[in-house]
Amino acid sequence: MVEFIDIGDVSAAEIDRLRGVYGPLAESVRQLIDATIRTEVDADTVAAIREQIDGATAALRSRQIDGPFGVRFTTGGERLPWGNPVIGLRNPIAPPLTIEHGDDGTVYADFELGAAYEGPPGHVHGGISALILDHILGEVAANSINPRFTGTITLRYLRPTRLGRLHAEAMTTRSEGIKSYATGYLADDEGVTVEAEGVFIEPKWARG
């Protein structure tokens, strides 16, 4: 049902080249998203800019894959989750987070959220905090090996999270067969704002 795509024996150099082509494109689109929300240019200017954007879209679509990006992996075992809305190098919706692994088994990320992620004025949408925590708890639960899907997750909001520089962190508290229990938090410059805990389950098709 959920199929990963084997792209074969692609060299690390070729992966790096692709990263260098499509990463900056997504970054340009991230800037455009921010400008689209914040612009105050007039109707005629907007109409002219829309034509440029539609032209860019048509050019990109002149050669494109059918359907979504999927999660690709190489024969060497490198995973390329480039379409992911949290960490995806090629997904302009993703901030994107760079997942770091601490010596103590924690997983964490430092990142910035701006206008595109706003719920209450000046603050992060509660659901965006949930998106990020679901992802980072899932990363630590998967432990870099098999994917684990969220079974249950609970989020406790201590106070609103300011837009700007943020830190998210997660750790596994317990593993029992196909289940991993993880906990984590989101923090802004004044400390923890949202706490999360969840159960993550190894999907049937991934079990040895």
Added chain:
Amino acid sequence: MVEFIDIGDVSAAEIDRLRGVYGPLAESVRQLIDATIRTEVDADTVAAIREQIDGATAALRSRQIDGPFGVRFTTGGERLPWGNPVIGLRNPIAPPLTIEHGDDGTVYADFELGAAYEGPPGHVHGGISALILDHILGEVAANSINPRFTGTITLRYLRPTRLGRLHAEAMTTRSEGIKSYATGYLADDEGVTVEAEGVFIEPKWARG
């Protein structure tokens, strides 16, 4: 701390005009996001397209507000959450959802999610389901009057949610002073995929 912006006595006709200018711009950028994830055009073409996109961004930024969009309201009481990442007319990250109100007090939305929201191949990222459910439960808890912020939310994932046409729905189960309890679900074409329940709290500054 959380400030809503009073934009004064703006007529319904002027709001409609603004909607007609900036809504289609965001829609064009949504198409560009999808194309950015799925394109296979070569490096030279990507470089040329990036220049076009950066040009469009610079033109939009020639007149823009400082900081994020905020949540604006008119003297007439109309709320304009146009920067919101779930329902925002001006936010290309938002699908966007159109919130409908049922006669029985439920709140629901029918919408489509494509490549930009993918987690497991062909399926919705669990955190995106959380984003949408957090928003729709918050909408029903707020009951069209005062905003309510998420206190706690729990999500149970029954199975992966397919990308494509989806339905989300929520209802309030109980209200006690500043707290509202809400429940809801997300469904794909084969039925319910994620269940949610949460407590939503009226922030101090919004209390009579």
